Amino acid sequence: FKADRLILIAERALETSKLRREVSDLKQRSGETFDLIGMSSAMSQLRQTIERVAPTNSRVMIVGPSGSGKELTARAIHALSSRKAGPFVTLSAATITPERMEIELFGTESNGTERKVGALEEAHRGILYIDEVADMPRETQNKILRVLVEQQFERVGGTKRVKVDVRIISSTSQNLEAMIADGRFREDLYHRLAVVPVMVPGLAERRED
Numbered sequence: 713f714k715a716d717r718l719i720l721i722a723e724r725a726l727e728t729s730k731l732r733r734e735v736s737d738l739k740q741r742s743g744e745t746f747d748l749i750g751m752s753s754a755m756s757q758l759r760q761t762i763e764r765v766a767p768t769n770s771r772v773m774i775v776g777p778s779g780s781g782k783e784l785t786a787r788a789i790h791a792l793s794s795r796k797a798g799p800f801v802t803l804s805a806a807t808i809t810p811e812r813m814e815i816e817l818f819g820t821e822s823n824g825t826e827r828k829v830g831a832l833e834e835a836h837r838g839i840l841y842i843d844e845v846a847d848m849p850r851e852t853q854n855k856i857l858r859v860l861v862e863q864q865f866e867r868v869g870g871t872k873r874v875k876v877d878v879r880i881i882s883s884t885s886q887n888l889e890a891m892i893a894d895g896r897f898r899e900d901l902y903h904r905l906a907v908v909p910v911m912v913p914g915l916a917e918r919r920e921d
Contacts, residue, residue, distance in 0.1 A: 754913035758785065765908050766792035771860075773845075773905050774883040776912030782883040785912055786841045795879060798838030803831045806844035813852045814868055821870030832865065835878045845882040845905065846891055850898075857901045880905065 765772055766789045774782045783802065790800045808816050819830030831840055842848070848856070859865045864875045882905045891897040 752913070758910070758912060761910055762788050763792065765789060765910065767794065768908070769794075769879055771879065771905055771907045772881045772910055773902075773908070774881065774910045774912055776883075776885065777914040778885045780885075780912045780914050782885075782912050783841065783843060785910065786839070786881045786883065789881060790839045790841075793839070793879070795838050799835055800839050800841065801831050801835040802841045802843060804843040805847040810849040810852075813849055814855065817852065817856070818865055819867045821867040821872070827867060827870070830867065832859065832876050832878060833874060836876050837878075839879045839881055842880065842882040844884060844886075846884045846886040846888055846897060850896070853898045853901050857898060857904065860901075860904045882906075 762785065772786075772789060774785050776782050776785075787800060790796060803816060805813070815828075815830065817830050817832060819828050819833055821827045834840075855865070859876075860880070863877070864873045866873060888897055888902055888906075892899045892902060
């Protein structure tokens with residue numbers, strides 16, 4: 713009798729734990745998706761675009777003015793993607809100094825044993841969201857391009873090649889085409905990051921909301 717009761721209690725505990733996870737996941741998904749509210753045609757088109765690109769593994773470039781909801785759009789894509797159970801890691805190129813950029817992105821390694829994991833490794837089997845990618849230093853642009861081609865990299869100070877499975881979503885509020893023309897942003901990197909461009913309308917374009 714006691715054994716049967718213990719089994720029943722354990723089963724109920726597992727069901728409760730599973731239900732909590734499902735509720736938490738539902739809250740996360742609904743919060744990230746339904747925060748993109750609005751009746752305007754621009755917002756309706758944005759939601760349709762998110763639903764279309766999320767299930768793919770394509771890299772996405774989100775373009776829109778500051779405060780338009782670019783990160784929220786990226787999180788909605790993550791929540792509706794096959795990587796939703798994986799991490800969503802944010803790296804803000806606008807707030808990191810050029811000297812720290814590669815450390816934050818690739819991590820560090822010394823003496824072959826001491827290591828600090830960077831954003832790329834943290835995002836393994838998930839999504840790395842690079843905010844304001846236009847602010848990324850040219851040297852870092854060269855290295856991230858190599859990562860996109862080879863799907864592996866070396867930590868700063870290290871020699872071991874680290875393989876990663878990461879989907880990259882980037883965003884910008886700047887005119888990257890003009891920056892490419894000025895030589896401030898690599899054109900080949902742009903084309904690899906902007907496989908699927910997603911336009912987020914500014915507030916002026918959704919006044920009816």
